[in-house]
Amino acid sequence: MKKPKFSHLALSFLFSIGALGAPASVQAQDKKASQWPRGITYEIFVQSFADSNGDGKGDINGMTSKLDYLKNLGVEAVWLMPMNPSPSYHKYDVTDYYGIHPDYGTMEDFKEFINQAHKRNIKVVMDMVINHSSNKHPWFLDAAKNENSPYRDYYVWTHKNDPQTQREGKTTGADSFNTQHWHKVEGSDYLYYGYFYSGMPDLNFDSPKLREEIFKIGRFWFTEVGVDGFRLDAARHIFPDERPQDNHNWWVYFRNEMKKVNKDVYLVGEVWAPAEIVGPYLKGLPALFNFDMGFAITKAVNEENAGDLVANHKKIRDFYEKVNPEYVDATFLTNHDQNRIMSAVNGDLNKAKMATALLLTLPGSPYLYYGEEIGMLGKKPDENIREPFLWDVKGKDKSRTTWMQPKYNTEGAVAPAAAQMKDKNSLFNHYKSLIALRNNSKALTYGALEPLQLGTAGVSAFVRTQEDESLLVLHNLSKNEVTVSLPENLAAYKNVHFKNNKGAKQKGASVVLPAYSSVVLKK
Template sequence: MNQFALLHEADSKYCFAIKNDEIIIRLRASKEDKIDVYLVYGPKYEFHNNRYKAKMKIQYEDSLYKYYEKKLKLKDLRLAYIFEIYENGKKYFFCEDGLVINYDFENAFYNFYQMPYINENDRVKVVDWMQGAVFYQIFVDRFNIGRSSKDKSYIDMKWGDKPTPKNFAGGDLRGIIEKLDYLKELGITAIYLTPIFLSISNHKYDISDYKKIDPMFGDKDDLKELVQKAHKKNIRIVLDAVFNHCSMNIAQFQDVIKNGTKSKYYNWFIIDGEYPEPEKGNYECFASCNYMPKFNTSNEEVQDFLLDIAVYWIKECDIDGWRLDVSDEVSHDFWRRFRKAVKGVKSDCVIIGENWHDAYTYLMGDQYDSIMNYAFTKACLDYFAKDRLDAKGMAAKLNQILMRNNSLINSMMLNLVDSHDTLRFFTELGCNKKKQLCALMLATVFPGALCVYYGTEICMEGGYDPDSRRCFNWNQDEWDTEFLKEFKKILKMKKDDVIRYGTITASEKNGLLVVVREYKCEKIVLEMNMTKKAVNGIEPFKYRVIRKGEYNEKKIGCNVAS
């Protein structure tokens, strides 16, 4: 047995409460080891003479490890436990001292694992509407022009032309309001908007006034109307919070440029010298963009300023969440305060971080609810577009991603295959519509919320930014109606309880990627073929979805696009 592969951590993603009286316990072991694992558990103060034993099941398997899991219903919320492992008929114990041959139960209080107590305010709270949500990300300037009476002097490109980094096409909030029926009919349940506040750019990630809607997009009344009308259609609205940095034109930074260390805002930023000097770049900024100075989010005055903004738009317009730009470069302390402030105003307001990497330290119930799941995006690129993963490798990768967090967080992850910051996935696939539908189906069946980038439903193409931010083509004569029909059918599946709440296993069988979701007496099985030959009746680049119930089995989905 490879004891170096054994891993368990109490009060972590390896031991977490899913309800006030229910927990999940996991143990990691080597994929190569042939072992049986049992959980030995009991009330913390009675463990020495009052114990139970339950076999653990392999729930996940990646390229290196197997993950054993057991769910327990507790009467006493103070739990003690160890692991009993059998290999070739020999018994071992695994506890805080590591792997041992004998275990001293009489003195177990020195080295058992424990859940000391399930405190209500320490549990991860699920935003229920995120489980099974279907997001539609809109780059506002390029979606639809709705307000014909506005000042259009800033528009410098014809709708549909390929954009440059600085082009303006004229899309606005009114344009989104006009298309709410279209989005509802697609199956969308939430809209994520790129920034809408005052800025000189088309992307609005350099904000100069956080309490003013940019006139290019409309005003506060337009946002209120958008939210109200969206809510009537059961569609949520999530805004983009750019709290890592701002525009150099913001009043506070301009005051520092003028007054240097004498400015009361000097410590709002991180400056090397008496004055910020843009030509020298002697201050922290986003990436290497000197026109976007970085906030000092460890400064409590800055925190108060940003928290006021976050709460303001919830109270004023009843928005349903914040997507947090460059969130991993902002202090943990700020995000803890942010969560309390936002949830204190609206408990089901979702908090989604833009973390491209493992964000476990942010996803423990005290900061974000979720992140944009770019690890899933990369896995899809490698499997569907780049041929770097086969079905076995993809199953292992999906399980590895799932093991980054506990299952409650996984149920709220924002799963996407592309965004305004990536190449269009359809372009990455060489415009292969079969593969596009397969990727969409996998993202739908995977735990969490699905996020589709505007135009995916009409097979919009696009290279790297700014080409990924083209104008939406509203000429329906140029749409592939068969693809759109299949697109809607796939999105509809996200409403199913077995996909919203079910457990997941991902594996490979005969070259197929097999993903199974189970909930109560229902099971949905997705079989996907990315090989170049037919397997078990599934043609190349197609999938089959089967629903298995207590009394029936029925094929409910099949990729038929040519």
């Protein structure tokens, strides 16, 4: 009973500031220039974020209680990692696509969270995991024990003697190191396909019935619950790598169906691959995560060398714009699958601040990973990059989750949010001032990018221009003070619009940049 998922047939059916920190103009919220999805989005692992009922696990009501914190930080949307019922802590193996995990609360809790978020002009994006289900999903349990099950066609099966099951021993992407893709069912001569591992059997998108089920799921969350968009997990793996065109077409089809119920539907996809592979997905997924940029920023700040960071970013953006002029570049430093940025820069606060400054002044629609703004640490395995958020010192922290014993974010290792909010030099306030700068600047939010070479390896320089606003951005990535001489074509940038070190100053055509500092000049 082999399904045609591994055929090469095209899916033709698819197309039937002048003072330290933010200046007064930046702080004025009524002048806000950004508008989501071009604004800041904050990624939350619900289980670790905020506990409302004392059971040690983060929950929806806990998140609701922290919406003012997010509003204060300046974010305009949240991306919630999976919340569906699941047997695992991470919940990327779903057992009910229409439900909320009981540890997290109820559907009514979630609807109220969305209601309260919308009152604060914060959009809600939920993780949608449709590449695979859990092997404990009722669909799979029934399909595995009964070859005539109505759900048999929801999954990919082949006989144990089929030659294609011998194509093992290779990985096909940065998002999985699994090499065993065909898995046994006890007491059966048939194997099922699971790209990531046996507990996550792939869904069969060659099945019209399965496709319609997926549309039904999407419609439910948009119309019955009220979410604003989906983050699509493993978007590259709906079909195998040898069928990329089918993958591209599927997302066009899915988006068109979702637009029927939400004309402003927001879909952001995870395609962990080089730009030339990512590009074609933009026709169906206008927002895609920019993995290349996160790696490039980390490399630049660690080496204290700007290199080709800005030029390469512009090159990738130019390529994507040719595919889809309206695309949304979902930039980020690190996410829930990667070592945290603070650990990636070996705990160096100056370098973490510089990475943030680059992210928030370069083009893109930035995503922040929860706890990034307070310098949370974390290295693989995954549990250790998803540790409990630190709201306050232990004796006062009624929201801290305790579902796991943290390895990196222990008492004293990281200053909690409450302390950092009171410290003007904290990482939190560094994030807040840069977010405010960006949110209130059309040039930084929407502007074109012009890379500059000013002859100093440790200085990243570029111009951002939108309509009548043009900003010259200078970042000193090095440990040494640097004086930059501006060429004649940049002489018009005479006003210090923003700086994050009081020692930074402009003297005629020269700009003094203290170590690890940023200056934004305006015409």
